[in-house]
Amino acid sequence: MNQDVFQEAFNRISARRLKAKAENEQRNQEIDSKIPEIAEINYQLAQTASRILMGEDIEILKRQNLQAQRYCAQLLENHGYPADYLDMHYTCPKCQDTGYYGNDYCTCLKQMISSVNIENMNRNSRLKLCEFSQFSLEYYRNIILKETDSNNIEHEIDCYPVMERILQYCKQYAANFSLHSPSLLFYGRSGVGKTHLSLSIVSEVLKSGHEVIYDSICDLLNRIENEHFNQKFSGTDTLTAILNAELLVLDDLGTEFQTNYTLSVIYNIINTRLNHKLPTIITANMGNKALAETYDPRIVSRLFAVYKPLKFVGKDIRRMKMQ
Ligand SMILES: Nc1ncnc2c1ncn2[C@@H]1O[C@H](COP(=O)(O)OP(=O)(O)O)[C@@H](O)[C@H]1O
Ligand SMILES: [Mg+2]
Ligand SMILES: [Zn+2]
Structure with a gap:
């Protein structure tokens, strides 16, 4: 230790x-x-x-x-x-x-050792916490997107009401968070608020005294790999902390460098936490098709059936803010 x-x-x-x-x-x-x-x-x-x-x-x-x-x-x-x-x-x-x-x-x-461990991990995270109050629905107003479904039929999506519902859901989720809360999958194109809303949930859940770990999947995997292959490493056990945290946020699934090792760690995290019924929030900048091409079908089917999938829609807000 x-x-x-x-x-x-x-x-x-x-x-x-x-x-x-x-x-x-x-x-x-x-x-x-x-x-x-x-x-x-x-x-x-x-x-x-x-x-x-x-x-x-x-x-x-x-x-x-x-x-x-x-x-x-x-x-x-x-x-x-x-x-x-x-x-x-x-x-x-x-x-x-x-x-x-x-x-x-x-x-x-x-319990205190595990809390201090987690505080240290979160302090090193490159992600910075967000608040619901900084999340504006105005970025989605009057944005209508065209999408073709799996049957090749074109649909129009009015982003505002979709995101209004998602925001409402996330606020409720944060306010009522417990170990029985469901796991969530936030997916959709980049820059539409997935990370922002997941970190807003984290802020609230931390305030209510729960143990939360949040980081990008890349950084977490790097840390786990370093600890795994370097015996003299600091001695904190990131994987154990991740498997046991009351809430885990894995940001940017799909951006990690994929090897057999990283894939097995990701499966281990998703499976173990599902078996222990611990809530996890995963964000991914891709749709179900791309996820299915990247990961084992058993995992993808779990993400869409056991997790609650929320499809984020809108235009790249990062870019809108720059203009
Ligand atoms: N609805 C919103 N209101 C205000 N800022 C937002 C909103 N959605 C996203 N942002 C900001 O836009 C940038 C990109 O959002 P982010 O949540 O990182 O997108 P994603 O994770 O979907 O790629 C961030 O700086 C974020 O704070
Ligand atoms: Mg993101
Ligand atoms: Zn005691």
Whole structure:
């Protein structure tokens, strides 16, 4: 494991412990001044250790202490405080915010290590987060595209209502995101807002406290390959993080340099996450035909049947903005 990542995670857990302690002391001071009787009892309780040393009966002291504690809880409630007001309130009661449980790392520390890992990965991502508020439907207004379907019949597509529905869907998806959310496939020509909307979803889902990994497929594959073939690499395990993240956004499927190795990694990611029912959003600058020519039919059929495919339409907004 990467030492820096571990240290950062451990520091954050330690900070929780210090905070719990400081808050507990504050509550104690407050009660000391408001309910002097409790202050007196606490003073007596603090003498227990020395009374044991003086030879007093431990069993009797134990019983007295228990009674005193119950009496304190009663006093607190009589004064309108919760009975556990003076207890320590740890974020993780299991390990009392030490990060260790038995001889092992506590789940809270493991969780924190994975969060720090993911934060680092996302910080290195070339993609920058977007917001729904910066997404304008005006770019799709009065844009009518002609398309021929698989039966060679020509259709006209009014882009505005199509994209209005997609925007609405994405906002709902982000607001209601859970581990049961479906996986999405954003496809269509380049520059029509696929990356923008997927990263707007990421912004919202991150705000609700979920673990999200987002990056272009090229950069992720590079990183996985480096770690795979270079034992001395930093020690972070990108593939494991990708397979387990609560939401994964793979941007620009189809732009990667394809080898047997990259293809097998992509299949592994898509299959494993589907098996674990973890939501994934994939964007691709190509249609179903091109995807079918590039990838194994089993994968393409999953992308179109198990993922929810959303076809983005419009003109290249990058170019419209430049003009
Ligand atoms: N509806 C929109 N409103 C404002 N800016 C947009 C909109 N759609 C795309 N953009 C901007 O246009 C550029 C290209 O969009 P992008 O989402 O990267 O397209 P795609 O991923 O479909 O190729 C980006 O800078 C993006 O922020
Ligand atoms: Mg894109
Ligand atoms: Zn813990």
